[in-house]
Amino acid sequence: MDQTKQQQLSSPVELKKINDITWELPQSYKEGMRVPARIIANEELIKAMDIGVFNQVTNVATLPGIQKYAYCMPDGHWGYGFPIGGVAAFDPEQGGVISPGGIGFDINCGMRLITTNLTAAEVKPKIHELVDALYKAVPAGVGCKGFVKVTKEEFKEVMIHGAQWCLKNGYAWKSDVENIESQGKIPQADPSKVSDKAIKRGFDQLGTLGSGNHYLEIQEVRKGNIFDTEAAKTMGITGPGQIVIMVHCGSRGFGHQIGTDYLRVFLDVMPKYGIKILDNELACAPFNSPEGQDYYKAMACAANMAFANRQVITHQIRKVFSQIFSKTAEEMEMNLVYDVAHNIAKLEKHMINGKEKEVLVHRKGATRAFGPKRAKDLPAKYAKIGQPVILGGSMETGSYLLLGTDGADETFSSTAHGAGRTMSRTKAIQLVQGEKLHKDMEKRGIYVHAVTMKGLAEEAGKAYKDIDVVVDTLEKAGITKKVVALKPIGNVKG
Numbered sequence: 001m002d003q004t005k006q007q008q009l010s011s012p013v014e015l016k017k018i019n020d021i022t023w024e025l026p027q028s029y030k031e032g033m034r035v036p037a038r039i040i041a042n043e044e045l046i047k048a049m050d051i052g053v054f055n056q057v058t059n060v061a062t063l064p065g066i067q068k069y070a071y072c073m074p075d076g077h078w079g080y081g082f083p084i085g086g087v088a089a090f091d092p093e094q095g096g097v098i099s100p101g102g103i104g105f106d107i108n109c110g111m112r113l114i115t116t117n118l119t120a121a122e123v124k125p126k127i128h129e130l131v132d133a134l135y136k137a138v139p140a141g142v143g144c145k146g147f148v149k150v151t152k153e154e155f156k157e158v159m160i161h162g163a164q165w166c167l168k169n170g171y172a173w174k175s176d177v178e179n180i181e182s183q184g185k186i187p188q189a190d191p192s193k194v195s196d197k198a199i200k201r202g203f204d205q206l207g208t209l210g211s212g213n214h215y216l217e218i219q220e221v222r223k224g225n226i227f228d229t230e231a232a233k234t235m236g237i238t239g240p241g242q243i244v245i246m247v248h249c250g251s252r253g254f255g256h257q258i259g260t261d262y263l264r265v266f267l268d269v270m271p272k273y274g275i276k277i278l279d280n281e282l283a284c285a286p287f288n289s290p291e292g293q294d295y296y297k298a299m300a301c302a303a304n305m306a307f308a309n310r311q312v313i314t315h316q317i318r319k320v321f322s323q324i325f326s327k328t329a330e331e332m333e334m335n336l337v338y339d340v341a342h343n344i345a346k347l348e349k350h351m352i353n354g355k356e357k358e359v360l361v362h363r364k365g366a367t368r369a370f371g372p373k374r375a376k377d378l379p380a381k382y383a384k385i386g387q388p389v390i391l392g393g394s395m396e397t398g399s400y401l402l403l404g405t406d407g408a409d410e411t412f413s414s415t416a417h418g419a420g421r422t423m424s425r426t427k428a429i430q431l432v433q434g435e436k437l438h439k440d441m442e443k444r445g446i447y448v449h450a451v452t453m454k455g456l457a458e459e460a461g462k463a464y465k466d467i468d469v470v471v472d473t474l475e476k477a478g479i480t481k482k483v484v485a486l487k488p489i490g491n492v493k494g
Helices: 043-048 052-058 120-138 151-160 165-167 174-178 196-202 229-234 254-272 290-325 372-377 406-411 423-431 434-443 454-457 467-477
Strands: 016-019 022-025 037-041 070-077 084-090 110-119 215-226 242-249 336-341 343-352 356-362 366-368 388-391 399-402 414-416 447-450 478-492
Touching: 022 052, 037 052, 037 467, 043 467, 052 070, 052 084, 070 414, 070 467, 084 343, 084 366, 110 120, 110 290, 110 388, 120 215, 120 242, 120 290, 120 447, 120 478, 151 165, 151 196, 151 290, 196 254, 196 467, 229 478, 242 290, 242 478, 254 290, 254 467, 290 336, 290 343, 336 366, 336 388, 356 366, 366 388, 372 406, 388 414, 388 467, 388 478, 399 467, 406 414, 406 467, 414 467, 423 454, 434 447, 434 454, 447 454, 467 478
Parallel strands: 037 070, 447 478
Antiparallel strands: 016 022, 022 037, 070 084, 084 356, 110 242, 110 336, 215 242, 215 478, 343 356, 366 414, 388 399, 399 478
C-alpha cells in the first residue's frame, strides 16, 4: 500500500493515551497479540502517524517470544515487516524469534559523526570544491563500486573483522575503532552462512554511499544550538562556527541480498516450527534454531561490512579535507565522535518484569541509546555521560547529536534514528522539482552534489517530519537528551 494513502486514514479508536508522549494499543486490539504495542509520540506526531504504523507494530506484537511491548519511535512510518522506528525484544529461551523484517534489508545502516577544528569561515568559501571532491572520492548511486579492491577471500576477512580490518589495513585510527558501537565488530559473524550471490554483490562496494536517503554531509555548529556545553566538549564540539561531517550509509547490496536469502528460508521453515504470522514480511525463525543462528551469523557479516564501509569512507573524507586545506587530518582534529547502527539485532541484557534477561533486541530504523549505567559497554570518555546518538534529519533542516540515558531502559535502550518520512518517494517526486530544489538550497547556503535530480527531489525536507519535534519528544520521554543541533552547508547525496 502506498505510504501516502495510508496517511489519509485516522488512528485506531482503541489507541489509549498513557501520558503526553506514550500511546498504547492493547492486546485485545488484534487477535494473536502477545503484548501491547506502544508508540512514543506527542499529540502532533500521533495524529500525523500513518495507519501502516499501527498495523505493523501490532503485527510485531504477535511474534513468538516478544517481551513487554512492541515499540515504535516518534520518527515511525510504514516499512517492510516492522515499521521504520520499530523496536522489539525477544527471549530466545521462550521461543523468541529473529526476523529480517525487524532489521531491514540495509543491515547496519547507521550514522557516524566526525569533528574538525575548521570553522565555517574557512570552509564556506571552498564548499563547492570540497563537496565536488568528496563526490569523486566517495562513490554514490545505485550499483556504485568502491576504490578498495579486495578479492572475495579478502572480503571474508572484512565480514569477520569489520572496522578492525580497516585498522589493520591502514584505513582507520586506533581511536576510530574505540568509538564505534561494538568496536566495529560483531563477533558472531560467519562467512560460511553467506551466499555466493551476496558476496558477489558486496565485495566491490567498500567505501560507497549507495542511493536513497544515504548521504555525506558537511555541517556547522551555530550559535544557540549547543544545549549541553560540557557533554559537547567531551564529544569534541567546542563552540559555534565549528565544522563537522556526518555520514549515513550501510551494507549496500550485500546486506540486501542476505536479507532476501533468509526471508525465503524462513518462509519455508516456519511451518516446521509451528509459527504463524499475519504478514509474510515478518517471516522469522526461532533464534536458537539452526536457521535462526545461520541468519544471525550472516547478519553479523553484513553489519561488519557496514562498519568497514563507513570507516573506509572516513579515510576518504580525511584525504579530501587534507588536499583541500593543506593540513593533515590529525592537524584538523578529524576525530570520530561515534558510529552507531540503526538497522540491527543484538543480544543484550535487559530488565523484564524485575528480572534480568538476555534478549534479542531488533532495532529497525531505531538507534541504541545506552545511558551511563551501561558504562562498561561504552568508550571510557563517555562512561559518565552516556552513549552518543546521531540522529539524521533531512538535508534541508539539519541533524542532532544526542545522548542515551538510563531512562531508555524502558524502551530496551532504544531511541529514534532520524526525522522519519511523511510522504512516499513517489509523492515527493510529484510535488518537488529536483533542479528547482537544488537552486533554492544553494540560495539558502546549502550546496548539494546529487547523483540525480530525481533522487534529490525524493529527499526534500517537506518529505520528512519536523526533526525538532521528534527530538523534543524523545527528550520528554526521557530516552535521549539534546546536546547539539547541526545545520547542513554541503551535501553529497546518493
